[in-house]
Amino acid sequence: MKRPPRPAKPARNASPTPAAPLSGKPARKPELEPLQAPLALHARVPGSDPLTLTATEWVLTNSLGGFAMGTAGGIPTRRYHALLASDTPESSRRRVMLSALVERLVIRTVGGEDEIHDLSTFRFAGDNGAGVVHPAGHTRLVRFEKDVCARWIFRAGPVEVVKEALIPRRTRSVLVRYTVRTLRGAVAEARLELRPLVAMRDYHSLLRASGNEARFAVQADEKNTTSKVRVAADGVTLSLSTDKGEFRPSAEWWNNFFYAVERDRGQDCVEDLFVPGVFSVDLAVRKAPLSIVFHATADPREGAGSFSQELEHKQTDAQELAAAVVARATAASDAEREQLAALAVASDDFVVRTHKPVTVAGETGGEGESRVPDKASSIIAGYPWFTDWGRDTMISLPGLLLETGRYAEALSALRRFAGARRNGIIPNRFTDVGAEHEGHAGATGMGEPEYNTIDASLWFIIAACRYLEASRDSGGFQQHLLPACLDVVDHYRRGTDFGIGMDPTDFLIAGGSPTTQLTWMDARRDGICFTPRHGKPVEISALWHTGLRLLAGTLSTTDQLRAADLRSLADAVASSFRTSFYNSELGCCFDVISRDDNGRWRGVPEIRPNQLFAVSLPHSPLLPIQQAAVVRTVREKLLTPVGVRTLSPDSPGYRPYFQGSLLELDAAYHNGTVWPWLLGSYAEAVARTGNFTTEAITEAKGALLPIIRKLDAECVGQIAEVFDAEPRHDQPQHSGGCPAQAWSVAETLRVYAMLLRPL
Template sequence: MRDADLVPDESDLNQHLDALWLLTNGLGGYALGTALGGPRSRYHGWLVAASNPPVERHLVLHSIIEMVETAGRTQPLNTMEFGEAQTAHPDGWRRMRDRTIELPHTARWRYDVAGCTITRELHLIAGRNAVRIRYEIRGMLAQPTTLHLRPLIPLRDFHALTDPGWPDPSCEQQADRLVRIHRDKLGATIRFSRGTWRASPDHWRNFAYALDRERGQDWTEDVWSPGVIEVELPPASDQPQNVEVVVELTEPNLVDLSDTIRKANESTGRAGPGHDQTSTALARAAEQFIVRRRVDDRWSTTLIAGYPWFADWGRDTMIALPGLLLETGRIEEGAEALRTFAMHRRRGLIPNRFDDYNGPPHYNTVDASLWFCHAVGRLSELVDVPREQPELVEACRDILAHYERGTDFNIRMDHDGLIAAGNAETQLTWMDAQRDGVTFTPRHGKAVEINALWHRAWLVVAELMQQAGNHDESHADRNRAGAIADRFRKSFWWDAAGCCHDVLVERDAGTWVGDETIRPNQIFAASLTGSLLGEGQRRRIVQVVAQRLLTPFGLRTLDPHHPDYRGQFRGSLFDRDAAYHQGTVWPWLIGPYVEAVCRTPGLDPTIVDGARVLLDALMSELDRGCFGQIAEVYDGDAPHHRGGCCAQAWSLAALLQGRRLLLDRAAVAKVSDQ
């Protein structure tokens, strides 16, 4: 992805500071910054390394301050922001000519300076907690020139800012071009290919992080540097000159899975739905979320939920897995990810998320296990799961059995065969925002998508039993799914509104009343495989969702006419959590919406055509925001500013799945017309 025409000037500098790029290493580590190269958040930097992949992440290399000195004149390449006024400094942007992003690992910036062209290539090494920065100097230098490179090394937790009271890291030069740095239990090395090391510890002070400021967090930081690499560039040379700097996290763990990740990538060929240039780009973007986690004595596949701050969450992994792994041909890695979570299940629950600091998993979710069953069902469309992955069949059976008899967090099957869960203090569905003791979207009781997934899970198990040749069990499981569907239609259908209730709430013992809010969760009753609703009911759901919740970037989480609706995802963390599921748009819901459109006959043609337009709008987002990725959320109100994580796994998965569904629909229509 090349932005050759986007040379910054003072009139649009903020546009370039707002645009982001992301590189990843397959371990949960990443590099992230603005289009000008610098940071705009505590989570940004040129090397954020996962010391215990994919978690325990630390900011190792903040950036490198780059100065070109010729005849007593110093010209910088960087542009950062500093102080209360968020002043853009230095003015390296004036020399920048273009930038190129090559997902998943490489970014380049080209500068015209001192009569030559300097290209900075930043490359995250797959499978290692290391970044290689390569400088190529082309052109005839008229006078002796020195390239000054000052690495900024915070060595801190990526959630935190450097505390002014902390002692500086220690630094030791161990060879001509090898420097070791330590802070507490963290250690890093700086290696460089040419030049000399000048030890000169210093601080670059008062970095301003605009994105943290917008979120109501502390937003300024002083960052330490151990010294400067000085590279003399001779004049009158018409040969390209190169300098390489490699920064790597070496302690507490030196990780090298480069061969494992290379072989996995080579075996898949990075294919996506359609097998064209767009599909390849989407598959490369999908690769950024695929990471490794140690399970017992081996490494297994899992998915990062979103960059920069999420780790591997169960719900997010199960929802994104069909799009990011199965659609891109990474079948074995998909099965591996399912086995990873199956091995960690507890009383029928797979983890909601693994702990950021390697503590025990967190299990507070009612839907992750049901999404697990759905993902196993998608896998079974591609491979013989009972024969090749029998432990996944066992896990699905175990989940259904625990839900039937009741498990943690008051998750249980009620006497009517539907699933109820939680209480007023819990947040067990995907609408899980909770802060300072406030649960912003309480959905305890019988949630619509939970029971749609409950129905789907029984159909998955029925199909698995059919594959295994257990026809009697398969027949019994299908009958069970049919009984759930009958009760679902009687309990959830809201005839006055022409759609489904979002949740059933228990008013008196045994009396369940439908909540009268219009939310997008009902779309799963129309999108998931199986006859949960009649065709007419599915059409009405799609129509209501299209009329009340649909935007160019996803579905709103609440009808704008509702008094609790919040149209902007802005302000402090509390304010953002309050809006998170009260109107904020989520792109991942485009996936089930498009699936519902494709599965529902008799819809107005404008709705079907509109689904294609929606996917085109999401495709265009790949060139905005974070290059090659789609954000976590957007404002409910136009113009729908993006927010949350700059790159979200299930947002991209929705695009991959939706694109395949429309390609399949077009293929069927073409055959029908012949």
Template sequence: MEAEIVIPRPWSLTVPWDDKQDEASRELLVSREWLLTNGNGGYASGSLSGVVTRRYHGLLVAALPAPLGRIVMLTQVSEEIRLPGGEIVRLAGQESPGNPLTLDWVNRLIEFRLESGLPVWRYRVGDFILEKRILLPNRQNTVHLTYKLFGGEGTARLRLRPFMHFRPHEGPVDQPMEGPYQITARGNKVEIQPLKKSADGSNMASCPPLRMLPAIGPGALVLDGGSCHDIFYRNEFRRGYEARGEVWTPGYFRFTLQKDQVASLIASTEDWETIVALDPEQAWEAEIERRRRLLCTADPRAREGPAAQLVLAADQFIIAPTTRTADVARAQAAGDELRTVIAGYHWFTDWGRDAMISLEGLTLITGRSTEAGYILRTFSQYIKDGLIPNLFPEGEREGLYHTADATLWYFHALHRYLQYSGDRSTLKILLPKLVDIFQHHVKGTRFGIQVDARDGLLSQGAEGYQLTWMDAKVGDWVVTPRRGKAVEINALWYNALRLLETWVREERGDDEAEEIRHHAEKARSSFNQRFWYEQGQYLFDVVDGERGDDPCLRPNQLLAISLDHPVLEQRYWKPVLDAVARTLLTPVGLRSLAPESPDYKARYDGDLRARDAAYHQGTVWAWLVGPFIDAWLRLYPNDRRTAYGFLEGLIPHLQEAGVGTISEVFDADEPFMPRGCIAQAWSVAEVLRCLVKTEH
């Protein structure tokens, strides 16, 4: 008899706030953001208040084939409802240049929640409750906006005005408008198409049209001549970018609503047949069911509470990329699928390092080992000169390879995948490439990445390149160059050698494994001789660097303990962990540099140069809590309760910044304000992995 499958209840997260009349509390609704993704790299995002504050905000940011990349197709829809007595209520607004932001409509907001990760707003308007839901159907560049009226008597009239500015999502907000726009209306179906190139040379005329359809309820488009509106993007101003830009509207859609009736507007770049295949209510139910299945297949320890929310958040980063159409075709021809990992929203693309660090938390803890295999085989197709790509630039087909650690993390990710899946066939396919990686590193490959034959340690560094995860660069300034023999690079190198030795021994026999074993033994001996910093009782961050051995106290040394094959001798574990915990540990992750350092920066804020100067010079990284907990449990294997305590400060963060997900970084000093991307793959992955690992 088969065991009964218990379907987890839908996870709901409701964001509380204080007295909405209080200006500071109302401002929280502007600073907190929501995010939806569509599984192909596209997304929708905005502030809880409805105010657009970033260049990346939009109700439809479509992921289109190269060279277009991700394009902001629909920036916002303003909502206005006329009550039966004639009162007009606005439910959205914008900040405009020179005019203070008014948030009068926020007083009508009675609830914001994530229902199985999907955003829902409820407003009190007169005697009615108006509920708004937003949905991106999976694998479509489509958004559904659905409104339902509860309570009250009589007929209300809803007016939805779309605003748009077709441009790359990372393009400046002051980029000139793409007019003239061609508007085609057939019945209630509307198509809007830009007719010329962008100011930056990208051909917006090659975009598919934005198709709009009032799908439920008697809706119609009223063209009122088209107009441009100036808005102020406050987050762009804070980050040192141009913050004033125009959006354009062709007119508005009007609906009539009575109690329990629904109005819905669809916007999409898909063909009409795809758009009308499901009405918005059917699409909502299909997506809720898909998300319930995500929870059902996840580790049983991750089906409730904050871990369940992170299972849903993890889904946002796993994509089938639409930009590399030729690669998709080649993978499918071979009976495989192309999958990759978006490193963070809103501005990151897929990065090799981030994908490999995140793989276990995003795909294995969540029961998606098939997709983990797709990701590993996808990246293997791009191996060149013994390296996997560091990243794929927005809208590009070719990757960039300036990384010394992404390839070494690949071994770690593959090992975890094999532990979960037992997929020896993938190992057999990849083994020749893994041996080739080893050989390239021994003899030397690009960017000065090469084993030093004298001590067996891996050195890296080339003028003008940032090759480790501490990779900030402004113009020609590499903020943390770390050229030489970096501590985490050599911990990863040793771990990769031991894993490869085992795989080669199992698949090819002892003789071929012997050379790899010799390199591993030599590297371990040299590591423990060279990296121990006696005066500080921790590890050097870099040895044989441009300025000799670097005693800066950084979290990178944790990998010498935390990986499956720790390179550091056990006698050093406790002093290293004590030094890191005492100086770098915070409630939301680990500082990237000790506060005593003269280069320490307390805040990650300001323009690009100021932010990059702080990026790895104190700024707290949430993902580092993963290696810290792994190291802690290696030293104290029976103390999961204490290890869980290192995560507790991140649980309230699920209701801050990007609601339902985890930010990229935090300020180094209290109150540890969230910064950077509102949703970061390795932050979500490592916290989820450790929540499961420390369950007690």
């Protein structure tokens, strides 16, 4: 399915209002070169045990927050594995609409005998705890592939069947194409049978037949020339069709599907699914390929479209996106260009459009109101269960949108969060309506914003200034972003919600209480805060310092008085930071400064990775010798091949493995568990402390390479949220959390691209 790359077009969302960059140099758009390598094709071949392919996951997305997701071996292992998980025209809440298809090929030989070849495989609950595998489609699977679609190649006797799943961009649909041809011998005729396994339930929950016997209403479309059926439940509709054959209604339930990963997480793990009937397609099988296309949509207004055209559109979009990134990496080798291209393609999965306008506070920070434009852009924090979070969006935006030249979408996302700020605080997240799982909401939420964050607003300032530097869009920045940035500064200086505010005695930022979790280390369950960081967290004042200096730079020609005030404040912050945070005995920074029982501020001597931001951000408050010491300590205590530990193994609360129940997972989440996104800051800190010499850049790139190789590992084409802090039984560190995480990809892409550009 690989096609020769076509010449790249200019970036799709170039800023309409170019202006001089922060450096004062004239703006110049890079000339995009044709991509020199084809897009990555991830492949798996079954070994002696075909069931091992269930350890490899894949995900396809629709740019609206919806997705298809499953395993290379075809057996669903999570409640989120589905051919179509999407919102609907009636609700922004994501639902698993179509879980899977039960696929069977019936071959009639020239001798008149029927051979039954099942192509699908599931695991059903059994007494042995591991479940019962049935039917045996996995024994006919010879190869799995993933590029812009997911592809399975089966051998069913003398017949080859190629199954391809594709999610068209900005639709609530999935297309599944079956291409059938004979490889040898003679086949008199054949029949492909497809039984849809329908769920139509909230994607965090599970469905049981008991109590839902009359939930589904099935209506076949007898007037349509193609077989088509609609299934309705709870006010939403799922439309199913094939371009050939017929649909035969035969409503039934298939019971006790077993999801192994849910069991391992201590969650309910058994589900029943509804089958409305069977699509049956008679085939005249020959050596020439014959194709059948199945279409499912959560929006009955959407037609099936052409699979070939949709596939070509996805390939073209991916190649253009990759070319936009690769073109600037003029110091990259061919292998490095391929790695950048793979990261660029991965980045697109997280960029989404919301569906409804939001009425928010005026962009000037006053009492007026404005409307964030319809279909505003945002960033999904991770698949399958995260929504769009403020912190994750601001950290991910430079990598996902600025490195890829998607400036209009970057501005839209920044405006979306800036417009929804309250008392100088950017929303922590937009909730989905009603759906909760592991404390996280679903979909590109249009529910109420939540504001329990101390760092999202500071990351917003940095993302906004990086937008200006990358896009040269001074008009958009000054009109839509600068007022919000200054509003954040003003509120943080005088104090705002959750006790967030500048301590007037040392100019550092404090916030929170023993019962709140305001930083990114926010795990909390059953009233337990597993990583209490109330007080003055180290990265918050580092972000505060850099934000002040960046804003002063943007105001240097338009408001010199305000710029001087911000620079003076930044100087005071830097001085206090060195005095309060740097621990000369340990050669690193305190992670947080908290009040003791007598009300005095004292540093917490835990070695955590948050101090990296005091070195990696554009303006460090530390002295060069202190910066080098921080990097050295992180390298010795926290660095692993696939990420940075969240706590030193020397600490009493260190947890080496991310495993167990939800309570155990939350306890380990930031107490040792490795996070790949921190590798970006570590690599940047290495490069900065080494003055970007050849040796420093080589070391920084080397730190990123193992996680880049993970693009062809657990979830092909993506990078996971977290990993174990230690290997298990001489095996590589096991991944956990979301199989596809936005900032894992974004920070790797941003820093790797920076290292591959000439200085």
